[in-house]
Amino acid sequence: MFSSRRTLLLTLALLTPTTLLAQVSESSITKQIQTLRSVPDAQRPAATIKTAMDIRTLPAGLPKLKLAYGLSHLVTEGDQGHDALQAVATTLALSLAESPQPAKDGGVPPGPYLSLASLVRYEGVTVELNDPLLAKAGEILAANDADVAKADFTLKDLHGKKVTLSELRGKIVLVNFWATWCPPCRKEMPDLDVIYTHFQPQGLVVLSISDEEMFKVGSFVTQANYHPPVLLDPGRKVATQFHVEGIPKSFVFDREGKLVGQSIDQMTQHQFLVMLAQAGLHP
Numbered sequence: 001m002f003s004s005r006r007t008l009l010l011t012l013a014l015l016t017p018t019t020l021l022a023q024v025s026e027s028s029i030t031k032q033i034q035t036l037r038s039v040p041d042a043q044r045p046a047a048t049i050k051t052a053m054d055i056r057t058l059p060a061g062l063p064k065l066k067l068a069y070g071l072s073h074l075v076t077e078g079d080q081g082h083d084a085l086q087a088v089a090t091t092l093a094l095s096l097a098e099s100p101q102p103a104k105d106g107g108v109p110p111g112p113y114l115s116l117a118s119l120v121r122y123e124g125v126t127v128e129l130n131d132p133l134l135a136k137a138g139e140i141l142a143a144n145d146a147d148v149a150k151a152d153f154t155l156k157d158l159h160g161k162k163v164t165l166s167e168l169r170g171k172i173v174l175v176n177f178w179a180t181w182c183p184p185c186r187k188e189m190p191d192l193d194v195i196y197t198h199f200q201p202q203g204l205v206v207l208s209i210s211d212e213e214m215f216k217v218g219s220f221v222t223q224a225n226y227h228p229p230v231l232l233d234p235g236r237k238v239a240t241q242f243h244v245e246g247i248p249k250s251f252v253f254d255r256e257g258k259l260v261g262q263s264i265d266q267m268t269q270h271q272f273l274v275m276l277a278q279a280g281l282h283p
Contacts, residue, residue, distance in 0.1 A: 049087045052084075075119075114141070122264050191267070211239060
C-alpha cells in the first residue's frame with residue numbers, strides 16, 4: 001500500500017509541472033491572439049509568427065486547433081508577409097493532422113479546413129495535409145469564385161440612385177464589402193479613399209457595400225470623409241451572392257467585367273495597388 005501511494009505521488013509530481021505549463025501556455029497564447037490587433041504594424045509579423053510557434057508546443061486537441069484557427073483569421077489582416085502566412089498555415093495544418101474534424105451535414109468541411117484552403121488558394125502558402133476535407137474545401141472555394149465571376153447586382157446608394165455592376169463595363173471596378181462595426185474595414189478605408197480619388201479619372205470605380213441601416217452608414221461615411229460610392233445591401237443578398245462570410249472582402253473586375261483578383265481580408269494601400277494592377281491599372 002505504501003509503495004503504491006509513493007508511486008502515485010511520484011507520478012503526480014512528474015506530471016503536474018507539465019500540466020500546469022500547458023495550461024499557462026494556452027492562456028498566454030489566448031492573450032497573445034486577443035491583443036494582436038494592438039501590436040504596431042511593423043512588429044505584428046514577428047508577433048504572429050511567435051504565436052504560431054507557441055501554438056505548436058501545445059498538446060494535440062481541440063483547444064490547440066481552436067487557437068490555430070483563430071490565428072488564421074488574423075494573419076490575413078494587412079500585409080504581414082509570406083513568412084507569417086506560412087507559419088500560421090503550417091500550424092493550422094499540423095493541428096488538423098493531429099485532431100481531424102468530422103464533416104458537417106452534407107459533407108461540408110468545418111471552418112478550419114476552409115480557412116486553410118483559403119490561405120493556400122489566395123495567399124500562396126503550401127501545406128502538407130492529405131485530408132479529403134481540405135481538398136473538398138478547395139473545390140468549394142473554386143466553385144464560389146466561379147459564382148462571383150458571373151455575378152451581377154443592382155443596389156441603391158445613400159442617395160437612392162441605382163448602381164448595376166454589369167453597366168460599369170469599360171471601367172475597372174473594385175467591390176468592397178464592409179461594415180461600420182468592423183475594425184479591419186475601418187482601417188483600410190483611408191487607403192481605399194486615396195486610391196479612389198487618385199485613379200477615378202483613369203476609370204476606377206470603388207463600390208463599398210454594407211448591409212447596415214442607411215442612416216448609420218451615412219453618418220459614418222460623412223464623419224470619415226469617405227468619397228467612394230456606398231451601396232446598401234439589405235438582407236445581405238449581394239453579400240450572399242459573392243459568398244462573403246467575413247469582412248472586409250474585396251473583388252476586382254477589369255474593364256471587360258472579368259474577375260481578376262480578390263482579397264480575403266483587410267488590405268494595405270500597396271496590396272490594393274498590386275491587385276488593381278492585375279486589371280491593368282498602374283500608377
